[in-house]
Amino acid sequence: MKIQILQKKLKEGLNIVEKISSKSLTLPILNNILFSTEKNFLKLTTTDLEIGINFWILAKIEKEGKITVPSRLCSSFVNLLPDKKIDLEVKNNDLIINCENYKTKVKGLSAEEFPLIPNVEKIKSISFDASLFCKNLNQIVDIASFSNSRPEISGIYFYLTKNSVITAATDSFRLGEKKLTLKKSSLNEECSFILPQKTVKELINIFGEKKGEITMFFSPNQVMFEYQMEEVSHPQIQIVSRLIEGEYPNYQEIIPKKFTTEVILNRNDFLNQIKIASLFSGKINEVRFKINPKEKKLLIFSKNPDLGEYQSSVLGKIKGEALEISFNHKFFLDGLLNINSSKVILELNGDSGPAIIKPVGDNTYIYVVMPIKTN
Amino acid sequence: MKIQILQKKLKEGLNIVEKISSKSLTLPILNNILFSTEKNFLKLTTTDLEIGINFWILAKIEKEGKITVPSRLCSSFVNLLPDKKIDLEVKNNDLIINCENYKTKVKGLSAEEFPLIPNVEKIKSISFDASLFCKNLNQIVDIASFSNSRPEISGIYFYLTKNSVITAATDSFRLGEKKLTLKKSSLNEECSFILPQKTVKELINIFGEKKGEITMFFSPNQVMFEYQMEEVSHPQIQIVSRLIEGEYPNYQEIIPKKFTTEVILNRNDFLNQIKIASLFSGKINEVRFKINPKEKKLLIFSKNPDLGEYQSSVLGKIKGEALEISFNHKFFLDGLLNINSSKVILELNGDSGPAIIKPVGDNTYIYVVMPIKTN
Numbered sequence: 041m042k043i044q045i046l047q048k049k050l051k052e053g054l055n056i057v058e059k060i061s062s063k064s065l066t067l068p069i070l071n072n073i074l075f076s077t078e079k080n081f082l083k084l085t086t087t088d089l090e091i092g093i094n095f096w097i098l099a100k101i102e103k104e105g106k107i108t109v110p111s112r113l114c115s116s117f118v119n120l121l122p123d124k125k126i127d128l129e130v131k132n133n134d135l136i137i138n139c140e141n142y143k144t145k146v147k148g149l150s151a152e153e154f155p156l157i158p159n160v161e162k163i164k165s166i167s168f169d170a171s172l173f174c175k176n177l178n179q180i181v182d183i184a185s186f187s188n189s190r191p192e193i194s195g196i197y198f199y200l201t202k203n204s205v206i207t208a209a210t211d212s213f214r215l216g217e218k219k220l221t222l223k224k225s226s227l228n229e230e231c232s233f234i235l236p237q238k239t240v241k242e243l244i245n246i247f248g249e250k251k252g253e254i255t256m257f258f259s260p261n262q263v264m265f266e267y268q269m270e271e272v273s274h275p276q277i278q279i280v281s282r283l284i285e286g287e288y289p290n291y292q293e294i295i296p297k298k299f300t301t302e303v304i305l306n307r308n309d310f311l312n313q314i315k316i317a318s319l320f321s322g323k324i325n326e327v328r329f330k331i332n333p334k335e336k337k338l339l340i341f342s343k344n345p346d347l348g349e350y351q352s353s354v355l356g357k358i359k360g361e362a363l364e365i366s367f368n369h370k371f372f373l374d375g376l377l378n379i380n381s382s383k384v385i386l387e388l389n390g391d392s393g394p395a396i397i398k399p400v401g402d403n404t405y406i407y408v409v410m411p412i413k414t415n
Numbered sequence: 416m417k418i419q420i421l422q423k424k425l426k427e428g429l430n431i432v433e434k435i436s437s438k439s440l441t442l443p444i445l446n447n448i449l450f451s452t453e454k455n456f457l458k459l460t461t462t463d464l465e466i467g468i469n470f471w472i473l474a475k476i477e478k479e480g481k482i483t484v485p486s487r488l489c490s491s492f493v494n495l496l497p498d499k500k501i502d503l504e505v506k507n508n509d510l511i512i513n514c515e516n517y518k519t520k521v522k523g524l525s526a527e528e529f530p531l532i533p534n535v536e537k538i539k540s541i542s543f544d545a546s547l548f549c550k551n552l553n554q555i556v557d558i559a560s561f562s563n564s565r566p567e568i569s570g571i572y573f574y575l576t577k578n579s580v581i582t583a584a585t586d587s588f589r590l591g592e593k594k595l596t597l598k599k600s601s602l603n604e605e606c607s608f609i610l611p612q613k614t615v616k617e618l619i620n621i622f623g624e625k626k627g628e629i630t631m632f633f634s635p636n637q638v639m640f641e642y643q644m645e646e647v648s649h650p651q652i653q654i655v656s657r658l659i660e661g662e663y664p665n666y667q668e669i670i671p672k673k674f675t676t677e678v679i680l681n682r683n684d685f686l687n688q689i690k691i692a693s694l695f696s697g698k699i700n701e702v703r704f705k706i707n708p709k710e711k712k713l714l715i716f717s718k719n720p721d722l723g724e725y726q727s728s729v730l731g732k733i734k735g736e737a738l739e740i741s742f743n744h745k746f747f748l749d750g751l752l753n754i755n756s757s758k759v760i761l762e763l764n765g766d767s768g769p770a771i772i773k774p775v776g777d778n779t780y781i782y783v784v785m786p787i788k789t790n
Contacts, residue, residue: 346522348520350519
């Protein structure tokens with residue numbers, strides 16, 4: 041391999057593919073980046089065997105070839121180089137990187153040992169705005185939590201229809217669901233799958249700030265997210281991820297369709313009060329609300345025998361039955377933090393039924409949380 | 416105790432004194448802040464038994480008194496309150512904090528159990544610009560390192576004359592010295608002491624951004640740093656620290672007065688090159704320089720049998736003998752990072768004598784570092 045490439049372009053690619061390479065002791069080659077030539081492109085590839093990523097950069101290819109080199113070392117090195125032309129050359133299993141007066145020889149491992157990234161056929165696909173999609177995923181991704189006994193809820197659930205993508209996550213104490221309406225899709229039937237949480241976090245990392253669209257292609261065992269180059273009609277980034285096997289719980293059943301008490305509150309005031317109350321909550325993270333439709337405010341209490349006690353109130357519109365109810369402040373805050381509207385609706389079902397938090401004026405997001413039973 | 420105080424003022428004080436309170440399991444009261452009234456001030460006090468801090472805030476005192484409450488809880492709580500008037504009241508060993516609709520009761524511990532902060536008589540003193548003094552300390556503070564066998568080099572050495580403060584730090588591999596010239600002082604004789612590194616770090620934290628002067632008072636066992644309020648002639652902050660016993664090594668002896676080779680280089684270029692070289696250095700962190708007065712550049716090499724090798728060069732003015740010399744890149748970088756001038760001077764004494772790094776055009780800072788012996 042012998043090529044010329046711009047430092048700025050190589051740096052961009054290395055910084056993205058580096059995120060996926062893993063520190064594997066049993067399979068050291070997973071710590072490496074595969075450099076390979078493909079037509080007039082340099083292709084960078086990394087994988088942790090769960091996710092694989094390809095990144096293409098236009099380059100001047102003098103001689104084709106391929107090699108793998110340690111990812112952190114390589115990206116740290118290229119990051120510190122000046123924004124000039126870089127010469128890359130493979131010699132005796134070393135990658136020579138020269139840029140102006142900087143001359144380096146990086147020890148490589150043979151490209152033959154590098155695992156193959158599975159190919160996903162471009163048959164079924166849907167496309168959406170990259171940054172909007174990532175913003176939506178951000179509202180639910182942290183709710184999922186690793187579970188050995190129920191691996192299916194370790195991932196993010198995707199339910200696709202012709203014109204929408206519904207994503208959901210739960211850890212069995214609370215649940216978030218977000219709906220995205222699509223402009224175009226080549227889907228003729230509904231379909232669903234569970235994507236590992238790590239993949240979703242990497243999607244947000246990599247595509248969160250991108251302009252334009254990403255296209256999702258799917259096969260029974262893998263999905264692929266593809267982002268096109270702006271200048272030429274060629275993929276720039278492809279992320280291929282395995283899916284989690286198993287059936288996602290029928291969570292629609294636990295979303296209450298009615299409520300006994302409804303409160304509409306200013307989101308920021310409510311959030312701030314719960315943060316303060318959390319300072320005085322005890323071991324089970326309990327904060328308590330007293331709600332009475334005769335009052336125009338929700339009262340907040342917390343108490344810890346070792347620290348002291350707190351009480352405050354937030355103005356709100358209250359409808360329905362009076363009640364006292366307790367929540368784990370962490371779970372409650374997570375829901376509020378995922379909502380960006382200025383006002384929120386709290387729908388309660390007695391002091392032990394599931395509660396709903398949702399934004400006012402936006403029916404695409406819903407957060408369900410179980411109260412703490414205090415009796 | 417019953418007082419009224421502004422949230423903004425109380426928050427400022429709590430955030431500063433909180434830094435000194437410690438998480439002591441054997442003496443839980445050290446985790447607390449002492450609130451006490453003093454004339455028309457609220458005085459906040461914390462200590463970790465090595466450093467003590469007092470902070471005064473103008474307040475409306477309705478009833479005198481004192482109490483101690485947990486520092487993190489108290490400052491986290493007050494930080495989240497609105498910028499309004501706060502009522503503080505002591506009732507049955509609880510501190511009641513009320514602000515608008517926020518009502519809190521914080522469990523306290525008796526003020527009688529709180530350790531006394533030693534008083535330093537205001538006899539011998541010198542004054543200097545707060546932010547300049549902290550900037551100077553920043554150039555040496557991280558060089559000191561904890562040593563059980565040589566506690567004296569765990570601290571920062573202060574040597575005071577009528578019109579200067581010389582500060583120095585070493586970990587026996589390298590040494591930094593900084594000189595500050597004073598406008599005024601009430602010192603009639605020279606004096607010296609060793610201040611714990613932790614105290615110096617807290618001084619930088621607390622006074623680094625302050626406008627105006629701080630005054631240092633000293634007694635044989637303690638020093639006190641005092642910062643005055645702008646509005647009234649009353650101390651706002653007092654920090655009292657114990658001193659480290661023992662005799663500081665006569666480090667002047669090891670600062671070479673001559674050199675065999677001198678190189679003048681662009682500081683940023685040199686710094687960047689050593690950062691890159693460090694990526695390829697081996698277990699002993701070695702980077703190697705080849706210096707030849709016939710060339711107009713210093714060559715930089717590094718090499719790691721597992722990773723690869725690197726070479727580059729920096730333009731420079733070279734005088735004296737040709738040589739090859741190796742340094743630990745961490746120690747070398749620390750010196751360069753403490754220098755802000757655009758050009759630096761490197762003075763070498765063969766390949767095994769101590770080397771000096773200093774700024775061009777500023778004779779107040781000197782950094783001495785030992786080379787790695789490679790033979």
